Amino acid sequence: MRIGIVLGSIREGRKGKSVADWVMSIAEGRDDASYELIDLAQFDLPLVTDPQIPATRQGKYDNQNVQRWGDTLAACDGYVFVTPEYNHSVPGAFKNAIDHLGPELQFKPVAFVSYGAEGGVRAVEHWRVIVANFNMWGLRNQVSLNLFTEFDADGVAPNERRPEELNELLGAVVKAAGQLAS
Numbered sequence: 460m461r462i463g464i465v466l467g468s469i470r471e472g473r474k475g476k477s478v479a480d481w482v483m484s485i486a487e488g489r490d491d492a493s494y495e496l497i498d499l500a501q502f503d504l505p506l507v508t509d510p511q512i513p514a515t516r517q518g519k520y521d522n523q524n525v526q527r528w529g530d531t532l533a534a535c536d537g538y539v540f541v542t543p544e545y546n547h548s549v550p551g552a553f554k555n556a557i558d559h560l561g562p563e564l565q566f567k568p569v570a571f572v573s574y575g576a577e578g579g580v581r582a583v584e585h586w587r588v589i590v591a592n593f594n595m596w597g598l599r600n601q602v603s604l605n606l607f608t609e610f611d612a613d614g615v616a617p618n619e620r621r622p623e624e625l626n627e628l629l630g631a632v633v634k635a636a637g638q639l640a641s
Contacts, residue, residue: 460492460640462632463535467542467553469500477614478574478604479541485625491633495535499556502528507558514561525559533563537636539628544575544582549589557589564593568635570628571601574615578603596635600628 464482468475479496486494503524507513513520518533520526532538543550557564569590573579580603587597602617602624604610609617 460537460633460636461535462486462492462494462629462636463497463532463538464494465532465538465540466496466498466500467540467550467556469550469552473500473543474574474606474610474614475541475543477610478572481615481617482539482541482572482625485622486629489626489629491630492536492636494629497531497535499553502531502556504528504552504556504559507555509559512561513559516561518562520559528556529560529563532560535567536640537568537632539570539572539632540586541572542574542579542582542586544573544577544579547581548585549582554589561593564590564595566594566596566639568596568598568632568639570598570632572604572625572628573601574604574606574610576606578605596639598628598631598635600624600631602628 464479466475466479483496518529520529571583571586573583583601590597602621
């Protein structure tokens with residue numbers, strides 16, 4: 460079982476890197492799946508301009524960066540989206556990246572670790588509608604980190620209940636991925 464921890468911010472100085480590293484540090488202590496950090500910033504994706512609907516491409520893309528992105532996500536059985544909230548919604552680059560794809564995401568579970576002024580909850584609510592389009596199983600579990608109370612000069616500083624919440628989230632993704640695979 461392979462679970463992708465998808466870091467969805469590409470900004471310089473992004474807080475998401477420390478969040479994704481924290482998620483990975485908890486995930487690496489588990490033995491129920493292999494966890495891979497997938498950093499969107501490493502793919503240099505163009506804006507979607509393809510006249511063909513990505514879902515009809517059957518995972519074959521003309522742009523090599525889009526192909527690498529698609530292949531990377533296709534190799535996963537489930538995901539944890541690490542998402543900031545931008546202007547009460549999802550970050551544009553992350554949405555654009557998902558818009559490039561189709562079959563790679565179909566019928567896979569996803570849970571959310573969000574961060575923002577209100578914990579990123581509005582971004583997650585928008586993600587739930589977006590992932591439903593791919594018949595993804597948007598799990599109820601989420602960890603919502605507040606920028607004002609759970610970050611310090613070094614990055615994320617989650618409160619004492621967050622590690623348990625994250626472990627429950629990871630367990631739910633693995634369980635859902637196993638059930639959907641069978």
